[in-house]
Amino acid sequence: MTTEHDPAGADELARLANGVLWPGFLGAELPDWLAAELRDGLAGVVYFAQNLSPHLERLSAAIHEANPRALIGVDEEGGSVTRLETLAGSTAPGAAQLGALDDLAATRATGAELARRVREAGADVLIGPVADVNTDPRNPVIGVRAFGAQTALVSRHAAAEVEGIQGTGVAACVKHFPGHGDTALDSHHDLPRITGDPVEFDRVHIEPFRAAIAAGARSVMTAHLVVPAWGEEPATLNPRVLGMLRAEGFDGVIVTDALDMAAIRESVGIGGGAVRALAAGADLLCVGNPTNPGDAAAPDQDQRDFHAARDAIVQALADGTLSVQRVAEAAARVARLADELAAERTGSSAAEPVDLGGIVARSLTVQGDLGSPAAGLVVLDARRRATLAVDSAASYVVEALAEGEWSRRIDTERATADEVAAAIAGARSAAAGGGSRIVVLVDRIDTDPSQRGFVAAVGEAAPDAVVVNVGLPGTGSGLAVIDVRASSSLGAQAARALLVGRAD
Template identity: 60%
Template sequence: MSDDLTRLANGVLWPGFFGTTAPAWLLEELRDGLAGVVYFGQNISDDLASLSEEILAARPDALIGIDEEGGSVTRLETATGSTLPGAAQLGRLDDVAATEATGAELARRVRAIGGNVVLGPVADVNTDPRNPVIGVRSFGSDEQLVSRHTVAEVRGIQNGAVAACVKHFPGHGDTHLDSHHSLPEIALPVEEFERVHLEPFRAAIAAGVDTIMTAHIVVPAWGERPATLNPRVLGMLRDMGFEGVIITDALDMAAIRETVGIGGGAAEALAAGADLLCIGNPTNPGEAALPDQDLRDFLAARDGIVAALRDGSLSEERVREAAGRVAALAARLREADAVQVADFDAAEVVRRAVADAGVAPASALSVVDARRRSSLAVDSAAGYVAAALAGDGHRVRLDVASTGVEEQDAALDAAVAAEGTTVILVDRPDADPAQRALVERAAQRDTAAVAVNVGLAAERPLALPTVEVGAASRIGALIARETLLGRVG
């Protein structure tokens, strides 16, 4: 049996874990007051609802969250790719009813597996086209467009008796670094930051969003600490009228793990005003992950909190306040009823959002997948996108960042030799010169070729007719395929 401080710390912790069944340590901690769990790809099975039942049996008020955004980011469909529209597609369409319906469908799917928190929508205004971690996860680069679609998706999710979590406060849209791997700094003028990047969060707060996730970014005008650990930044949320649960982005990300550490980060985040600490995905260290990485990360966070409580650097009052907010949200969600909504045709929404530059119908497709490597947030190199696009046709993965022109030309030769139209699959045509150069070399060949872009829409036209998809998703790839084959009705 734990002591009172350990149980108190458990009430603000939200870990990931290994496996498709609950580890013994996790069930024990849930019975001892652990706030809940976060699901990631390694937890997904055909019987995820049974895992949720196991967790809820150990703690009926557990918060079960999942990083399910639609588009390029899915956990529920991690093996096959998302079948829901992504934010950039919804922003391009600019139909708030479609965005609200997407939120409602997200909530329905999450409730069906026993979850009660959707870690979305992304409220970041993506003003830097080089952004490696937000990009098409954002509704767009205009704060008013992002605001209205953030509100619409929050409304759809929360009408489904699931908590929404807008992210990543105070705004992760104007960076070219990924906080999974480093600590980004955004040195915009304060007036611009407040006018552009805070606006969607203000709108979400006014709409009654249940939770808001912090960003591991530094805004020098507001101090040297990353927002997750910065009382001035988190205090802004309360000054803006937010009374819900402040959730940290994962404490195992490099921006925290490799600076103050998970334990120090947990204590500092609580002291700064956070309420629920997402410890994150134990697979994040990659090959360096140990078999018990999930338990190690959880204990590092909890031990850091308990040590800070004991030495007085973190007050019990602050942690009890945080745990009270978390418990109140969990209790309310347990009693919530979903609003009934009409059936949702996700394919039709994506079809309306996909744009093509007058491509001629093809008989078959031969795909050269030249996208960047996977990131921890977005598995953009996942084979399901290229597979769905190619169908039974030829496809090859080509890492343009690490291959020379000779090898790239050989891949183009093989694609041309295969049946049908050559498709160059890209995701960063403006930010990655190597992707654009490959498209240009394909265009110089005397053969049918097109580009399919699953990243941000190209600001400078590509040398090939281009289908702008706006998400690395299964549904996006299937719609692009039917577009290229001339099967769109």
Template identity: 60%
Template sequence: MTDELRRLANAVLWPGFLGTEAPDWLLAELHDGLAGVVYFSQNVGDGLSALSDEILRANPDALIGIDEEGGNVTRLESTAGSTLPGAAQLGIVDDVEATRDSGAELARRVAAIGANVVLGPVADVNTDPRNPVIGVRSFGSDEELVARHVQAAVDGLQSNAVAACVKHFPGHGDTHLDSHHALPEISLGIEEFERVHLAPFRAAIAAGVDAIMTAHIVVPAWGHEPATLNPRVLGMLRDWGFDGVIITDALDMAAIRETVGIGQGAARALAAGADLLCIGNPTNRGEATVPDQDRRDFLAARDGILAAVSDGSLPRERLAAAAQRVTRLVETLHARAATAPPIDYDGPEIVRRAITGATADAEALAVVDARRRSTLAVDSASAYVAETLAADGHRVRLDVARTSIDEQDAVLEQAVLAEGLTVILLDRPDADDAQRSLVERVAVRDPEAVVVNVGLAARRPLPLAVVEVASASRIGAQAARDRLTGGPSRRADQTPGSAGGAD
């Protein structure tokens, strides 16, 4: 292996790493041309700006990415919860200026910690209400609505020295499997899939988006390889005139890792037309994670590239072309204005406009948190949502998937007897029969109880009043609490003399 070839391979690799400090191996590879890093929650500490400075000293051209969407998905605010609207909330409000401003504010926050690539917005059209990984991360289920908000988000993000990366091409919205754990296959008719799910990506390209992230999904009409490894699928982007960077979704996700493996996945993704390989979050293996998992995953990807160049399955020219596209993105970011014009941004107001449903004037809330467990992509069951909603009131976590009916009923009795309005916190009232059954049993005990739903809006009526929040975030939980206690954001929405009620 020549030094030149190793540096060429490094130029297309984008690893995660363990800890809040840059490990020695990472700094050494950055000095040797590594494309950059991706921040995940375990990297976010008080010294994040200093960490970015250290990375940029090692490689001034480093791309520092962060999986920051607002709403359910946040790394910068992973401890306390996002204070930005989520995509579904923005779609409900349907004010493209609000979406553009939210993108600009997100870019400002990301630039402030020294990062320069936002892995967002989500361009998926969420047409399957069972979808376990997209849901309220999408602007909605209508392709035209999603397309116009994707364009607005891209405009806002790229108003600063930050690149937007729309995801997950060609569309992850019609799946009911999570590609972190399996390889989803799209069963939708191909004509409908192309009409609905490709539209927001075309809109993003028209808006001048810098990067597009692939999905680990199979569309049988286009072949039996996942899109990340499928030259026909990735070639569509070039056919549409997109000349930016194609970024893979994380190669350590089960859809790739447990099928072809990280090394072969890296080589085949490049051969298919990808330019920058997101290796992923080294904590994703859970208890199986070893102390040097980050370096192991990085070396697996690089070794796979080098082996493929050696055996001819990956032309060196393709590798060089990918590296050149990454270089052009870096040059674009260096040339882009480092400071965006100030905006008059009011995230709480946007969230308040998105929330619908019941209102009350309760003195206290007794919260039963019955949401599903968190996934690798979305920490939807984080305690901060229930903590914010309950404040100093009664709060209990209830995993309806792992507890008996008798155990659940005992928890419900305690909540009903506690001080304040009983609140059942849900995220899948249509897709999770256990959550719906819980609500039905609460309605018998306490007909005045209220459901707070932070997932997709319930299509089937529930036997209790519902507050539809559309985001598992701190800002959403606070707005829901205000709505049920007559707090500040609800009072701002009341005209003199008006009374609370459903809307």
């Protein structure tokens, strides 16, 4: 075996390491450093919001020119999670909406349309669907991203969306194995632990992944969580957990969730995580979004994160800590997927047009009496703060509901009683005389006492107010509720249509 002191050997090891890395990067144009790595065999890139521009297709073409085998991935789930429509909000149904509707044809058609958009952007891998069974309603990171809380429901819709996605020359990447639905912690910030009966966990949470694999899923993304019954390592770094995927007959690409997430970065580090994930059986390492550190991000954070992973892999290969054969096997799986997608794209047909707005409208449910149609809407936005995974507080939801009328954001966890009273008084004043209706926009009414308390306070002052809930359904608000199940522009438009102009 070559050593780190042999320049030729070091170059070969760097190229081998590149073949299993999937970083994010800064900017809407291809940076010189990234172009050089792509020419040296980098497996591809993952797009995030900062990479988007009207010229995204041109960026994708430049990436594929630098490396024709490069895989470009996009988190494009629909509903609350979109990258391609970051500024205006998703115009596709989300998983919870599709699960509530329980129409497999609609789910299949949605998957095909999402894949069409990904392909139109020049990308290759749609990082979805979410196959997590959201059994813990407190879950801060999954919630409406899941099809539901029942294994059978999630299984059939995960399989249907995989079928829809992969009929258009795009690969699905089912997430987050072995299941991120039974946790109250966000792995972007901490390392969740899931205790309990492993047999029951297998039956409830792994079954949807089996269904997605049976439907032909080309890749599966891991979760950064610990199931103590299967060892103390996070699933991403746990050979026993990743071995369970292979035991199911899955021979596709095992992709890690982002290694820059706190569950990995703050425990073993990006470099340590990269080496251990490969040793555990992962094939493609998502390095993540370099803007995640926020104000603490360095101007070259993308290069720093990439080199933290790549250099650690090269060192481990050089000193024998990591098997060259294992990494070569992983790189071969990634290259095989790229070659298969390239061949399929030349012969695949475009998705059939589908009425996505109609799907979302059919998924909405109403609790209580909405009353007569309103002339307009004023909005009290009481949603929680955004997370790294979901921009639940996105302004486009308010804009779609209010359409230029009065609105105010209020943090129900921190607001004083005087601030709450002032916000409600402002809404009542804005609605008075014009025939407008007060809307309280929430996303955690099922589990957040502060949101429920705020809704109750609004109800006392304005009994004809309506709750628009973009989170999981809750009960006992005292007001009429429209359950939208997604923080999306399309969902907000559908809710407005129920309140303004018609109330059927």
